[in-house]
Amino acid sequence: MTDEICLVGFGAIGALYACALERSSRAKITSVCRSNYQTMHEHGLMIVSDCIGTIDAWRPHRVVRSVAEAADRQYSFIVCATKCVPEVKKTTDIILPLLATLSSSSDTTIVLLQNGIGIEDDILDWLDEHNLGNTVISGCAWVDTTMIDGGKKVTQHGNEKLVLGYHRPQASHTKYATRFSKNTAIKQLDVFCDLLRAGSTNPEAAEDIDIARWRKVLWNASFSTVCTLTRANVGEVLATPTARTLLVEIMLEVLLVARASLPPSPAVTDVLSDSVCIAIIEHENQKSVFKPSMLVDLEAGRPMEVEAIVGGVLKRAKATGVAVPRLEVIYAGLNVIQRGLLGDRQ
Ligand SMILES: NC(=O)C1=CN([C@@H]2O[C@H](COP(=O)(O)OP(=O)(O)OC[C@H]3O[C@@H](n4cnc5c(N)ncnc54)[C@H](OP(=O)(O)O)[C@@H]3O)[C@@H](O)[C@H]2O)C=CC1
Ligand SMILES: CC(C)(CO)C(=O)C(=O)O
Known part of the structure; x- marks a missing residue:
C-alpha cells in the first residue's frame, strides 16, 4: 500500500525525512x-547525508506552493516540520487548510517534527474543539542537518535518531478523549516508523513521548539559549567555567518542571534524574564548534524558537508552581533579541 503524505516545512528536517x-x-x-518552490522545480534537491547517502536532484512526488494547494486530497499523514514560532504563526493556522479536510471518518495522522515543549497543544485543542480524535505524533530529532545553497542542498553529518511517539489527550480535552483511539495511535506510529526505517533513517518509537521531549529540551533550553545569548559555539561556552555552571543550573530547573508536570513513573525517575545534566555536558565534545539552530537562526536574521523551547517550559512551570529564576532571565533576554528579529511582523 502507498501512503499519501503531505509535508509542510521543506527545510533541513522536512526534506531529509520526506x-x-x-x-x-x-x-x-x-x-x-x-x-x-522555484528552486525545487528548476534544480531538485541535492542531499548529502551520512544516513541516507548522496542523492542528486531529488524531487518529491508532488511539489506545491501553498498549504491550500496541497489540501485537495486526504492524506495518511500530515507532517509539519516548520520551525515552531507561534509568535509569527501558530501551527494550527499554518496547516489550517489541511486540518479542514479532516473528518470523523478519516484516519489522517498529524506528525510534528519540531523542538520544544507543548508544541502539540494547539493541535490537540483544535481537534477537541472540532470533535475529532485524529492521532497526533511528535518527533524529537537528534541530528545535525542544514539546508544550504539557497535551498538547493541539504547536508546531514554524523549520527541520526528520530524519537517519535503519540500524544495522549490532556485533561481539558474531553471531546478528543472520547474520539481518540490508543490502538489507532499505536498502529499509525508503527506505520510511520516502518516507512522511515525502510528509507534508511533511524526512528525509535517512544513509550512516552512527553518524557522524550523533556529529555530533548534539556539540551535546547540550556545549550541553545546560552550559545544564542552569548553568540558563542558549544565549545566556547563549555570552556567558560561560569557558563558551564549555568548550563547545569538551567537543566536542573528544567528537570524540576519536567518531574512536576509528568505523572511519576520509573521511566521519569530514570530518564529525568539530576545526574543526566552532568552526563549531557560530558557527552559533548569540549572543543565543539557546533552552533545550535537557535543561534543559526539569529545569525540569519530569522525568528527563533523562543516560545517553543523556553516559553513552553515556563508555561508548565507556572501551571505546576515551580520556580525557574534562571529560565525567566534567559526568556527575557531572548525576547529582547526576538523583538528585533520579528520587526514589522509584531
Ligand atoms: N536542523 C536540525 O539539525 C534540527 C532541527 N530540529 C527542529 O526541527 C524543526 C525544523 O527545523 P529545520 O528543518 O532546521 O528548519 P528550517 O529553517 O531549515 O526549515 C523550516 C522550513 O519551514 C518552512 N516554513 C515555515 N513556515 C512556513 C509556512 N507558513 N508555510 C510553509 N512553509 C513554511 C520554511 O520555508 P521558508 O524557506 O519559506 O521560510 C523552511 O523551508 C525545528 O523545530 C528545529 O528546532 C531538531 C533537531 C535538529
Ligand atoms: C540538539 C540539536 C543540535 C539536534 O541534535 C538541536 O536540537 C538544535 O540544534 O536545535
Missing part, C-alpha cells in the same frame, strides 16, 4: 515549498 519516507517506496510525498 526523502527517507519516499525512498521506502511505500509513500508519495506532496511537499509544500514556500521560498524554495
Whole structure:
C-alpha cells in the first residue's frame, strides 16, 4: 500500500525525512515549498547525508506552493516540520487548510517534527474543539542537518535518531478523549516508523513521548539559549567555567518542571534524574564548534524558537508552581533579541 503524505516545512528536517519516507517506496510525498518552490522545480534537491547517502536532484512526488494547494486530497499523514514560532504563526493556522479536510471518518495522522515543549497543544485543542480524535505524533530529532545553497542542498553529518511517539489527550480535552483511539495511535506510529526505517533513517518509537521531549529540551533550553545569548559555539561556552555552571543550573530547573508536570513513573525517575545534566555536558565534545539552530537562526536574521523551547517550559512551570529564576532571565533576554528579529511582523 502507498501512503499519501503531505509535508509542510521543506527545510533541513522536512526534506531529509520526506526523502527517507519516499525512498521506502511505500509513500508519495506532496511537499509544500514556500521560498524554495522555484528552486525545487528548476534544480531538485541535492542531499548529502551520512544516513541516507548522496542523492542528486531529488524531487518529491508532488511539489506545491501553498498549504491550500496541497489540501485537495486526504492524506495518511500530515507532517509539519516548520520551525515552531507561534509568535509569527501558530501551527494550527499554518496547516489550517489541511486540518479542514479532516473528518470523523478519516484516519489522517498529524506528525510534528519540531523542538520544544507543548508544541502539540494547539493541535490537540483544535481537534477537541472540532470533535475529532485524529492521532497526533511528535518527533524529537537528534541530528545535525542544514539546508544550504539557497535551498538547493541539504547536508546531514554524523549520527541520526528520530524519537517519535503519540500524544495522549490532556485533561481539558474531553471531546478528543472520547474520539481518540490508543490502538489507532499505536498502529499509525508503527506505520510511520516502518516507512522511515525502510528509507534508511533511524526512528525509535517512544513509550512516552512527553518524557522524550523533556529529555530533548534539556539540551535546547540550556545549550541553545546560552550559545544564542552569548553568540558563542558549544565549545566556547563549555570552556567558560561560569557558563558551564549555568548550563547545569538551567537543566536542573528544567528537570524540576519536567518531574512536576509528568505523572511519576520509573521511566521519569530514570530518564529525568539530576545526574543526566552532568552526563549531557560530558557527552559533548569540549572543543565543539557546533552552533545550535537557535543561534543559526539569529545569525540569519530569522525568528527563533523562543516560545517553543523556553516559553513552553515556563508555561508548565507556572501551571505546576515551580520556580525557574534562571529560565525567566534567559526568556527575557531572548525576547529582547526576538523583538528585533520579528520587526514589522509584531
Ligand atoms: N536542523 C536540525 O539539525 C534540527 C532541527 N530540529 C527542529 O526541527 C524543526 C525544523 O527545523 P529545520 O528543518 O532546521 O528548519 P528550517 O529553517 O531549515 O526549515 C523550516 C522550513 O519551514 C518552512 N516554513 C515555515 N513556515 C512556513 C509556512 N507558513 N508555510 C510553509 N512553509 C513554511 C520554511 O520555508 P521558508 O524557506 O519559506 O521560510 C523552511 O523551508 C525545528 O523545530 C528545529 O528546532 C531538531 C533537531 C535538529
Ligand atoms: C540538539 C540539536 C543540535 C539536534 O541534535 C538541536 O536540537 C538544535 O540544534 O536545535
